[in-house]
Amino acid sequence: MKALINLVEKVKPHFEKGGRFEKLHRTFEAFETFLYVKGDVTRSGTHIRDAIDMKRTMVHVIIALIPPLLFGIWNVGFQHFQATGEEATFMDQVVFGLIKVLPIIIVSYVSGLAVEFIFASTRNHEVNEGFLVSGMLIPLVIPVTTPLWMVAVATIFAVIIGKEVFGGTGMNILNPALLARAFLFFAYPSYLSGEVWIYTGLEDGQQLVDGFSGATALAVMAIGEGTMPSDFDMFFGFIPGSIGETSTFAILLGAIVLVATGVGSFRIMASVFLGGLFMGLMLNLLAVNEFMALPAYKHLIMGGFAFGAVYMATDPVSASQTGIGKYIYGAMIGILTVLIRVLNPAYPEGMMLAILFMNVFSPLIDYYVVEAQSKKRQKRIEKIRLQTQA
Amino acid sequence: MSEKNTAPKETLFSPKNRKLLTEPIGKENPITVQVLGICSVLAITVQLEASLVMAISVVAVMGSANVIISLLRHGIPPRIRIIVQLTVIASLVVLVDQILKAFLYDVSRQLSVFVGLIITNCIIMGRLEAFALSNKVWPSFLDGIGNAAGYGSILLLLAAIRELLGSGTLMGYQVIPNFIYQIGYEDNGLMILPPMALITVGIIIWVHRHRDRSLVDVS
Numbered sequence: 001m002k003a004l005i006n007l008v009e010k011v012k013p014h015f016e017k018g019g020r021f022e023k024l025h026r027t028f029e030a031f032e033t034f035l036y037v038k039g040d041v042t043r044s045g046t047h048i049r050d051a052i053d054m055k056r057t058m059v060h061v062i063i064a065l066i067p068p069l070l071f072g073i074w075n076v077g078f079q080h081f082q083a084t085g086e087e088a089t090f091m092d093q094v095v096f097g098l099i100k101v102l103p104i105i106i107v108s109y110v111s112g113l114a115v116e117f118i119f120a121s122t123r124n125h126e127v128n129e130g131f132l133v134s135g136m137l138i139p140l141v142i143p144v145t146t147p148l149w150m151v152a153v154a155t156i157f158a159v160i161i162g163k164e165v166f167g168g169t170g171m172n173i174l175n176p177a178l179l180a181r182a183f184l185f186f187a188y189p190s191y192l193s194g195e196v197w198i199y200t201g202l203e204d205g206q207q208l209v210d211g212f213s214g215a216t217a218l219a220v221m222a223i224g225e226g227t228m229p230s231d232f233d234m235f236f237g238f239i240p241g242s243i244g245e246t247s248t249f250a251i252l253l254g255a256i257v258l259v260a261t262g263v264g265s266f267r268i269m270a271s272v273f274l275g276g277l278f279m280g281l282m283l284n285l286l287a288v289n290e291f292m293a294l295p296a297y298k299h300l301i302m303g304g305f306a307f308g309a310v311y312m313a314t315d316p317v318s319a320s321q322t323g324i325g326k327y328i329y330g331a332m333i334g335i336l337t338v339l340i341r342v343l344n345p346a347y348p349e350g351m352m353l354a355i356l357f358m359n360v361f362s363p364l365i366d367y368y369v370v371e372a373q374s375k376k377r378q379k380r381i382e383k384i385r386l387q388t389q390a
Numbered sequence: 391m392s393e394k395n396t397a398p399k400e401t402l403f404s405p406k407n408r409k410l411l412t413e414p415i416g417k418e419n420p421i422t423v424q425v426l427g428i429c430s431v432l433a434i435t436v437q438l439e440a441s442l443v444m445a446i447s448v449v450a451v452m453g454s455a456n457v458i459i460s461l462l463r464h465g466i467p468p469r470i471r472i473i474v475q476l477t478v479i480a481s482l483v484v485l486v487d488q489i490l491k492a493f494l495y496d497v498s499r500q501l502s503v504f505v506g507l508i509i510t511n512c513i514i515m516g517r518l519e520a521f522a523l524s525n526k527v528w529p530s531f532l533d534g535i536g537n538a539a540g541y542g543s544i545l546l547l548l549a550a551i552r553e554l555l556g557s558g559t560l561m562g563y564q565v566i567p568n569f570i571y572q573i574g575y576e577d578n579g580l581m582i583l584p585p586m587a588l589i590t591v592g593i594i595i596w597v598h599r600h601r602d603r604s605l606v607d608v609s
């Protein structure tokens with residue numbers, strides 16, 4: 001460790017003003033702060049500097065993302081060998097999954113960080129660490145069949161249009177990772193409609209097993225063909241779907257990490273689930289078609305509901321900031337998700353659209369919550385004034 | 391009227407008149423700087439051919455409307471000037487619409503209601519109000535042509551980008567070679583949808599302001 005510090009200190013002057021690599025100063029700084037917390041000291045006035053900076057916060061989210069990621073990698077292999085009907089050991093499945101998933105993660109990080117570094121150098125601000133999480137979220141919310149160049153295009157689009165035009169991390173209105181997914185969804189619909197999401201990649205002599213469809217549970221419900229997986233399979237995630245979203249169980253493990261470290265908002269997560277459940281029950285009451293009659297709890301374990309609730313809706317930048325606002329924001333996401341899923345078959349996955357929609361509304365929610373609060377206090381003051389006068 | 395005789399006679403393409411023609415294409419662009427007429431820009435830029443026809447129509451309507459209003463400018467009572475302007479534009483648009491229907495039926499069907507909606511294009515009304523009502527015929531004509539060209543140039547640029555990326559064609563001819571499709575390239579479906587037009591206009595504005603710093607308002 002000491003050697004690493006010495007190395008960093010040794011090369012540092014080259015990146016300072018007047019050094020040889022002056023232009024790469026921001027790049028250097030990004031790596032330096034990634035390795036060590038910088039020894040910045042506030043020199044004027046009284047300030048409290050938290051020991052944990054944004055980069056460390058983001059690392060917590062990455063840790064929370066590990067369970068769905070690992071499960072997703074295995075599931076890609078598992079689904080593939082299921083589809084081809086071949087016998088495969090656990091290691092085979094993991095290795096196959098790694099071969100398919102790792103390139104997507106690498107492409108996502110390289111393309112996104114390249115944009116970040118370019119903007120940071122030209123605008124001369126620190127490299128934003130927000131992409132550390134976005135770069136991991138993007139591969140987890142897309143199906144493994146997505147071509148790599150599409151991942152790159154979507155990532156670049158999301159980072160530029162979703163984040164940099166607003167001024168970088170912390171300024172974005174929409175969640176960048178979801179924006180990347182929405183871009184793919186509308187630009188290349190055939191890859192994200194949820195009908196065939198298993199990497200089959202047949203070689204000569206291989207065959208798909210009879211009755212293989214590869215459709216996700218949501219697509220099955222929307223199209224009305226194929227068989228629904230069992231509740232057990234859906235909860236633990238032995239189903240086709242986007243890489244990281246299938247296993248509600250793994251996602252809940254991540255949720256525990258997020259809530260325990262205080263990084264993710266428990267209010268939002270809980271209210272998304274409750275909102276979804278509530279809307280599911282309301283639709284059950286009407287139940288004019290099969291999708292409406294689907295037991296409400298199934299919505300929570302199907303598709304990207306859990307993933308969206310835990311990792312996407314809780315994004316501290318694009319979510320509501322006020323306490324009550326978080327409840328409203330979360331509940332609306334849950335309600336809208338189920339509504340879009342059931343009532344609009346063209347968009348089988350409502351989670352993405354619901355979160356993006358509520359992202360846009362969250363400042364408005366906050367505004368009215370704060371207004372209501374100040375009005376309440378105003379009234380209380382009036383009341384006290386009247387009492388003291390009387 | 392006496393001033394008119396004493397003032398030095400301006401040549402047809404004096405620097406001042408040239409400016410009327412060129413400024414709206416760059417510094418005073420109705421779309422990227424004044425952000426007017428966005429609705430038609432979003433609606434009809436899916437294909438280059440339609441946009442070209444639209445651009446030409448707007449040039450024709452705007453040039454002639456400016457000339458007519460400028461000729462009538464002393465005779466129009468101020469209280470009903472908007473109505474007069476609308477009538478002039480509307481008759482010109484009907485004329486354009488009929489010509490399109492007669493000679494370019496397919497394109498006219500594609501443009502559908504948007505030819506009629508040239509009437510409501512804020513750029514045209516804006517120029518009539520702001521320029522033609524108080525200027526002589528020749529400068530008004532140049533101003534109309536210039537602004538329409540500024541509008542049209544953005545329209546064509548946008549349509550070229552959208553058609554190329556959205557359908558892989560330009561003017562209906564395939565531009566992206568087949569082998570690129572074979573190695574896995576696909577047309578971007580989002581480019582055909584209006585939201586992407588808005589985003590693309592935004593990017594054009596961004597680039598424009600980046601190149602011309604004087605356009606960035608400091609407020």
